[in-house]
Amino acid sequence: MSKIRFSFKFILMFVFCIISINAYAENVDVLKRLELAYPDSIHEVSSSYIAWKDGSLTQVRSSFPVFTLLARIIYRFDTKTGSISKRDVERDAYEPFFRKMYGNSANEVKKKLVTIYWMPKVFGTKYPLRVTTVNGVDKKLRRISAELEKLPPSYHKYLARPAGCFYWRNVKGEKYLSAHSFGIAVDINSSYGDYWLWDWLKHKRRISKSDFHNRIPMKIVNIFEKEGFYWGGRWETYDTMHFEYRPELFMS
Numbered sequence: 001m002s003k004i005r006f007s008f009k010f011i012l013m014f015v016f017c018i019i020s021i022n023a024y025a026e027n028v029d030v031l032k033r034l035e036l037a038y039p040d041s042i043h044e045v046s047s048s049y050i051a052w053k054d055g056s057l058t059q060v061r062s063s064f065p066v067f068t069l070l071a072r073i074i075y076r077f078d079t080k081t082g083s084i085s086k087r088d089v090e091r092d093a094y095e096p097f098f099r100k101m102y103g104n105s106a107n108e109v110k111k112k113l114v115t116i117y118w119m120p121k122v123f124g125t126k127y128p129l130r131v132t133t134v135n136g137v138d139k140k141l142r143r144i145s146a147e148l149e150k151l152p153p154s155y156h157k158y159l160a161r162p163a164g165c166f167y168w169r170n171v172k173g174e175k176y177l178s179a180h181s182f183g184i185a186v187d188i189n190s191s192y193g194d195y196w197l198w199d200w201l202k203h204k205r206r207i208s209k210s211d212f213h214n215r216i217p218m219k220i221v222n223i224f225e226k227e228g229f230y231w232g233g234r235w236e237t238y239d240t241m242h243f244e245y246r247p248e249l250f251m252s
């Protein structure tokens with residue numbers, strides 16, 4: 001009898017180990033991208049948490065609810081900014097992560113903003129932009145600005161009238177915050193931008209990938225992308241004037 005009980009316990013432990021290993025592997029591959037992309041902000045990513053450089057922990061939810069619950073008992077998570085899961089990252093819907101990193105409210109974000117002048121050698125002080133200092137985004141945008149200044153004058157028209165560097169708001173028609181809310185996004189001249197929503201309103205039909213069209217020279221796109229700024233022209237819901245600091249998207 002005791003032999004049977006021992007075997008049962010052994011099988012249970014074995015199953016528990018297998019589930020744990022699976023839960024670890026399924027979370028870590030995707031979430032490790034965040035650790036690699038944001039070394040200034042993140043100390044370490046495990047299957048259960050994101051450990052931030054400020055010492056706090058954000059919970060990573062598992063697809064096995066029992067592990068999520070167990071981790072909540074073991075670790076002291078900072079619950080102010082919620083939690084994330086591997087699936088959230090895959091769906092590109094992990095706002096709590098950005099709230100934690102850049103600020104949980106407009107006022108918190110504002111404390112980390114500085115003003116930089118956009119392409120000052122070309123436009124002087126005409127275009128001040130408010131941008132976050134977190135992850136060195138301000139320095140990266142300054143480098144982008146300096147590279148863009150070296151382009152021939154025929155490119156200047158695409159780069160004039162930049163807008164929306166910091167603007168706390170939801171994405172149009174959605175319930176989640178735009179990257180502009182965190183001071184990590186910039187829109188170049190909207191007169192040369194193509195946006196899926198404008199096309200949807202114009203054609204009064206569903207917009208798909210085949211509707212994509214673009215007037216922004218790829219030389220400009222490449223300069224932004226070299227510094228980790230993702231181009232809105234790469235989304236199905238294209239927005240070709242939009243660039244946002246998302247280094248993890250270059251790692252998928």
Ligand SMILES: [Zn+2]
Binds near residue numbers: 186187242
């Ligand atoms: Zn934008």
